[in-house]
Amino acid sequence: MTPLTxxxxxxxxxxxxSPRLRPSAPAGPADAxxxxxxxxxxxxxxxxxxxxxTAAAPTATAAPDTSPSPPAVAQAEVPAGVTAGVAxxxxxxxxxxxxxxxxxxxxxxxxxxxxxxxxxxxxRTPESLPAADRTRIDTMLRSSNDAAASTIWANNGGGAIIxxxxxxxxxxxxxxxxATHPGYWGYTAMSARDTVRIYxxxxxxxxxxxxxxxxxxLRQSTRCASDxxxxxxxxxxxxxxxxxxxxxxxxxxxxxxxxxxxxxTAPAAKAAATGTAAPTAVxxxTAPAAKAAAPAARAGAGAAAVDLSRPALHTTGLVGPxxxxxxxxxxLHPTGTTYGKAYTxxxxxxxxxxxxxxxxxxxxxxxxxxxxxxxxxxxxTDSAAITTLPAGVEVLVGCQKRGQQxxxxxxxxxxxxxxxxxxxxxxxxxxxxxxxxxPGVPVC
Numbered sequence: 001m002t003p004l005t006x007x008x009x010x011x012x013x014x015x016x017x018s019p020r021l022r023p024s025a026p027a028g029p030a031d032a033x034x035x036x037x038x039x040x041x042x043x044x045x046x047x048x049x050x051x052x053x054t055a056a057a058p059t060a061t062a063a064p065d066t067s068p069s070p071p072a073v074a075q076a077e078v079p080a081g082v083t084a085g086v087a088x089x090x091x092x093x094x095x096x097x098x099x100x101x102x103x104x105x106x107x108x109x110x111x112x113x114x115x116x117x118x119x120x121x122x123x124r125t126p127e128s129l130p131a132a133d134r135t136r137i138d139t140m141l142r143s144s145n146d147a148a149a150s151t152i153w154a155n156n157g158g159g160a161i162i163x164x165x166x167x168x169x170x171x172x173x174x175x176x177x178x179a180t181h182p183g184y185w186g187y188t189a190m191s192a193r194d195t196v197r198i199y200x201x202x203x204x205x206x207x208x209x210x211x212x213x214x215x216x217x218l219r220q221s222t223r224c225a226s227d228x229x230x231x232x233x234x235x236x237x238x239x240x241x242x243x244x245x246x247x248x249x250x251x252x253x254x255x256x257x258x259x260x261x262x263x264x265t266a267p268a269a270k271a272a273a274t275g276t277a278a279p280t281a282v283x284x285x286t287a288p289a290a291k292a293a294a295p296a297a298r299a300g301a302g303a304a305a306v307d308l309s310r311p312a313l314h315t316t317g318l319v320g321p322x323x324x325x326x327x328x329x330x331x332l333h334p335t336g337t338t339y340g341k342a343y344t345x346x347x348x349x350x351x352x353x354x355x356x357x358x359x360x361x362x363x364x365x366x367x368x369x370x371x372x373x374x375x376x377x378x379x380x381t382d383s384a385a386i387t388t389l390p391a392g393v394e395v396l397v398g399c400q401k402r403g404q405q406x407x408x409x410x411x412x413x414x415x416x417x418x419x420x421x422x423x424x425x426x427x428x429x430x431x432x433x434x435x436x437x438x439p440g441v442p443v444c
Contacts, residue, residue: 076100077352079345081337083310085330086349087192090356091203092324097354101192105173105306106330108190109248110144111314114198115165115174116152116185117141117214118206122168126213141217141246145226153185162188169201178308186250189306195316195328203323218244218317223387223422229255230390233343234315235327237396237421238350239358244318248330251311252339254371256390307332313342315350320357327355340368340392347394361420363396364441367432370408375424379403379416386424396421399444400428400437418444 076098078084085106088098096102117137126134136148153161159176166174173191177184202211219242225231231247249255310332319325329350333342344367351360371391377384380403389395398420405414406427413436415428428436 075352075354076349078349081334082345082349083307083332084349085192085328086353087196087326087328088353088355089196089200089326090324091200091322091326092356097325097356099193102196102328103173103191103193104330105175105189105191106314106332107186107250107306107308107312108188109186109250109312109314110146110149111190111195111246111248111316111330112162112185112188113140113144113149114202114214114246115188116149116156116161118198118202118210119156119161119165120152121210121214122164125207125209127209138217139226141214142220143222143224143226144229144231144247147226149185150183153183158182158185169197171197186248187306187308190330192328192330195330196326199316199318199326199328203318203326215244215318215323218246221245221247224257225255227255228257229339230257230343230387230393231255232421233313234329234346234350235317235319236315237347238360239319239355240361242319242321242323244323246316248314248316249312249339249342251309251333252313252337252342254391255339256388256393310335311337311342313339313346315346319355320359322357324357325355327353329353338390338392340390343390344392344394361396361398363398363420364438365394366397366417366438367394368392368426368430369432370430373426373430375419375422375426377424379425381406381427387422389426395419395426395431397431397438397441399442401444417441 076084076086078086078100083104084100085102085104086098086100087096087102089095090097117140120129120133120137129137133152136145136152139145140148140152159182162174162176165171171194173189173194175189176182177187181187202214206214221231221236221244223230223232225247229249229252231245231249234247235243235245236247311334312330312332314328314330316328316330317326319327327350329346331342331346331349333345347365368389369392373389373391374381374385375387375389377386379401382404395417396419397417400415400417402414403416403425405412406429408429411429413427413429415437416425417428417431417438418425428438431438433439
């Protein structure tokens with residue numbers, strides 16, 4: 001407060017005279033009597049007020065505070081535009097730590113391969129299976145091979161597989177594909193909570209040989225799937241091992257990992273198996289029919305609750321020592337979303353979850369640009385290529401170091417980023433950073 005000048009104080013005192021400045025008249029006998037009556041009345045009023053206050057005052061054990069408790073803070077951060085079903089189950093406490101739309105039905109994409117494998121193994125041991133069946137299950141679970149899944153589907157009754165497994169495991173939100181698309185195993189309806197039930201059966205009820213065989217395959221998940229998609233998103237990208245994963249994707253045209261020439265027909269195979277249309281550049285004779293039929297299935301075959309058209313990306317599995325946490329994240333993305341964008345969004349959602357027992361890798365998450373970006377064994381373009389990044393994906397950078405100078409006009413850069421999740425390096429040119437050397441990232 002600004003101090004008043006003497007002139008200011010004088011004006012203020014004129015507006016609000018101080019009691020000290022008021023003149024006082026000498027007190028007479030009448031004033032004394034009035035003061036005595038006022039004093040006695042004041043004492044009586046004070047005594048009565050004290051008595052009432054004592055009677056009304058609560059004791060230390062009075063009724064508890066009835067104000068509402070603050071709502072629990074939601075951990076799951078669902079990116080804008082994404083529809084998600086999430087369930088995280090802590091096996092140590094027997095409780096869910098996350099549930100978001102956990103009963104919502106999504107088309108399963110390749111997550112249904114868990115049920116296909118368990119149906120083949122029902123009442124049998126892995127050792128008793130014909131070699132061809134074991135090979136199919138191995139590749140179906142490790143590298144998400146669609147041809148293997150389609151053969152198992154056709155050989156074992158198609159939709160009847162789903163009916164059997166629903167009854168055996170007590171699934172409540174799982175249903176066979178629409179009647180209009182009986183061969184599209186990827187159109188099977190599933191929920192996050194049913195996915196948790198499947199993993200709980202594997203861990204707690206399945207015969208030990210079956211448990212060890214199925215989970216052993218999931219622990220050997222390959223980075224590149226059979227159709228050329230990078231499948232180490234979500235759980236596999238967010239947490240350090242140990243983990244075991246079964247992922248699912250549908251509705252995308254490119255997933256990185258292998259050169260496009262090596263997988264020119266892979267998207268068409270995915271279209272035939274899951275009902276996803278192949279991209280125009282590699283369309284087959286049957287792909288346009290699948291593309292045209294998908295909206296009809298969504299509208300008219302009892303599948304109104306299951307979206308069969310928007311791109312789907314799912315990450316499911318086990319995390320932590322002793323497989324402590326079961327994680328199921330099922331997602332749908334806006335039409336036209338690239339694989340790299342969906343991959344990044346699912347990663348961010350998964351990293352936001354409360355996953356007991358999980359440990360997270362150290363580093364800085366940074367966006368990338370460009371397509372066909374190679375991750376190499378060393379900091380030079382002539383070293384072995386480990387994998388190819390999905391276009392526009394976010395990567396974890398552990399450190400950076402100088403290496404071969406790379407030129408991508410108008411950019412020139414000799415800094416390389418080490419990606420611990422991929423075990424290799426990428427040129428910093430393709431990192432979304434304004435500087436050649438990324439600020440805040442340590443030198444290797």
